[in-house]
Amino acid sequence: MDRTKKKATKVQVVIVGGGIIGTAVARELSRYKLDVLLLEAEPEVGWGTTKANSGIVHGGFHEEPGTLKAKYCFPGNQMYPQLCEELDVCFKQNGILMVARTPEEMDTVQLYYERGKERGVNVRLLNQEEVAAQEPNLDPGIIGALYAPEGGSVMPFELAAALMENAVQNGVNFRVNAEVINAWTEDGKKYLETEEEVFEADYVINAAGLFSDDLARMFGDDYFSIRPRKGEEYIFDLSVRDVVKSTIFPVPGKISKGILVIPTAAGNLMMGPTGDNVDEKEDLGTTQDGFNRVFEGAKSLVPSLNPRQIIAQFAGVRAASDRGDFIVELSPNVPGLVHLAGIESPGLTAAPAIAADVPRLLKEAGLELEQKEHFEPRRRDVLRFGSLSREEQDALVKKDPSYGRIICRCESITEGEIVDAIHRGARTLDGIKFRVRAGAGRCQGGFCQPLITQLLSRELDIPVTAVTKAGPGSEQVKFVAKELSEMEVAKS
Numbered sequence: 001m002d003r004t005k006k007k008a009t010k011v012q013v014v015i016v017g018g019g020i021i022g023t024a025v026a027r028e029l030s031r032y033k034l035d036v037l038l039l040e041a042e043p044e045v046g047w048g049t050t051k052a053n054s055g056i057v058h059g060g061f062h063e064e065p066g067t068l069k070a071k072y073c074f075p076g077n078q079m080y081p082q083l084c085e086e087l088d089v090c091f092k093q094n095g096i097l098m099v100a101r102t103p104e105e106m107d108t109v110q111l112y113y114e115r116g117k118e119r120g121v122n123v124r125l126l127n128q129e130e131v132a133a134q135e136p137n138l139d140p141g142i143i144g145a146l147y148a149p150e151g152g153s154v155m156p157f158e159l160a161a162a163l164m165e166n167a168v169q170n171g172v173n174f175r176v177n178a179e180v181i182n183a184w185t186e187d188g189k190k191y192l193e194t195e196e197e198v199f200e201a202d203y204v205i206n207a208a209g210l211f212s213d214d215l216a217r218m219f220g221d222d223y224f225s226i227r228p229r230k231g232e233e234y235i236f237d238l239s240v241r242d243v244v245k246s247t248i249f250p251v252p253g254k255i256s257k258g259i260l261v262i263p264t265a266a267g268n269l270m271m272g273p274t275g276d277n278v279d280e281k282e283d284l285g286t287t288q289d290g291f292n293r294v295f296e297g298a299k300s301l302v303p304s305l306n307p308r309q310i311i312a313q314f315a316g317v318r319a320a321s322d323r324g325d326f327i328v329e330l331s332p333n334v335p336g337l338v339h340l341a342g343i344e345s346p347g348l349t350a351a352p353a354i355a356a357d358v359p360r361l362l363k364e365a366g367l368e369l370e371q372k373e374h375f376e377p378r379r380r381d382v383l384r385f386g387s388l389s390r391e392e393q394d395a396l397v398k399k400d401p402s403y404g405r406i407i408c409r410c411e412s413i414t415e416g417e418i419v420d421a422i423h424r425g426a427r428t429l430d431g432i433k434f435r436v437r438a439g440a441g442r443c444q445g446g447f448c449q450p451l452i453t454q455l456l457s458r459e460l461d462i463p464v465t466a467v468t469k470a471g472p473g474s475e476q477v478k479f480v481a482k483e484l485s486e487m488e489v490a491k492s
């Protein structure tokens with residue numbers, strides 16, 4: 001690669017990776033008078049592990065004392081209500097229940113209770129009758145539980161997109177489809193190269209998730225590595241939404257928190273995840289064996305679960321580090337390089353607290369930070385048609401008839417909501433699905449995908465043949481007759 005061909009653009013701070021960590025850091029740094037650029041390899045932010053996880057805002061009582069996971073998880077949990085309120089992101093504080101079936105398991109539950117208490121987590125112990133009264137659909141063999149009412153659920157992709165939107169409002173720049181393919185240091189400066197550009201950065205934040213060890217190695221840092229660990233998850237349709245209120249945890253095993261039953265922030269029930277070491281960082285396949293283990297685990301908690309009601313499945317890969325803990329530190333070898341690596345679970349929960357600690361690390365590295373006079377913590381409110389009253393819906397449709405056209409029938413998502421998502425940055429069918437849930441329902445986009453394809457084409461002024469599901473190579477329409485391409489989006 002000839003490094004001299006591209007002229008380097010100077011930037012104060014470059015963040016590599018637009019997952020929940022990179023976007024939370026971008027928003028945090030947008031509080032300061034800084035020139036910040038985020039580079040993301042995928043067509044949209046939030047498409048790495050951030051879009052494929054359980055979405056739980058953990059309680060903060062699980063983590064081993066003395067670890068960075070413990071340091072950041074509970075403070076992160078405490079930051080969630082305000083963060084989601086400011087960004088108008090759906091956060092359901094539905095609580096966490098860790099259940100026991102034997103006296104030995106109850107002893108373990110007691111240990112987690114004490115661990116939580118020591119940290120200041122709001123935890124209570126429930127006996128058999130209290131558990132049954134709170135969650136009548138749980139297995140009657142459960143003899144007691146730990147209850148953490150401040151645990152919750154969030155839609156991680158929605159949050160990452162909202163963090164980025166708000167960071168941009170406050171002056172951060174970002175590029176998508178901008179994979180860092182090469183990085184090096186020269187005369188004390190750090191350089192990063194994408195297919196299109198080269199950047200000269202004073203400070204670099206490595207938030208590249210599964211690929212954070214590869215990025216570190218580009219700079220000559222090879223002192224940690226990522227060991228991918230896959231988790232498979234299975235989603236039920238909305239008919240089983242009220243089976244449990246809280247997220248149900250078993251007593252954890254040695255390397256994972258076990259198979260959970262999760263009422264997601266979107267309303268669907270989910271079960272999972274597995275925790276299997278894999279060779280490939282991009283091994284996102286689900287398996288029969290994984291399903292069997294997940295279903296067996298979930299059914300032992302909630303016996304009424306029926307596999308016929310499963311509508312979707314996915315796998316995400318945890319970026320576990322060889323330390324078995326988060327890596328949140330300045331590189332010992334490259335001045336001005338910050339590693340936020342090995343952010344496996346509970347990284348989603350910990351993200352706001354990790355991000356809030358980054359200014360300290362940058363100061364330690366010599367950066368002078370000055371707060372902006374005006375930081376706007378709120379993004380423009382999102383209109384969610386389904387959550388408005390009948391009168392509000394009528395008034396909105398009168399003002400903007402596109403809110404009267406339902407595009408996704410399963411989730412009742414209107415054209416107005418989809419168009420708004422496109423104007424906020426959605427560029428693909430998946431981007432729409434993860435932002436507003438159009439295509440995430442029972443038919444999984446069978447009905448609405450062609451309509452959303454046309455909306456993307458219209459709003460982005462691109463041919464329908466250029467609309468993709470998830471970036472180049474996933475085009476949905478290969479050829480279209482002239483009459484069809486001129487057709488308007490059907491009015492449903």
Ligand SMILES: Cc1cc2nc3c(=O)[nH]c(=O)nc-3n(C[C@H](O)[C@H](O)[C@H](O)COP(=O)(O)OP(=O)(O)OC[C@H]3O[C@@H](n4cnc5c(N)ncnc54)[C@H](O)[C@@H]3O)c2cc1C
Nearest residue numbers: 017019021041048049050053054056180209231347348349
């Ligand atoms: C199955 C599963 C369940 C989980 N459940 C929970 C949970 O319930 N609660 C919880 O708190 N945590 C959970 N986690 C953990 C959580 O998902 C992660 O900690 C979090 O998503 C990590 O975010 P990240 O930003 O570090 O990584 P990512 O989201 O992977 O972001 C990294 C980004 O960097 C980009 N990138 C990589 N290399 C480059 C490059 N060279 N140039 C440019 N961009 C690059 C990637 O495209 C990606 O978008 C779970 C994880 C899994 C796998």
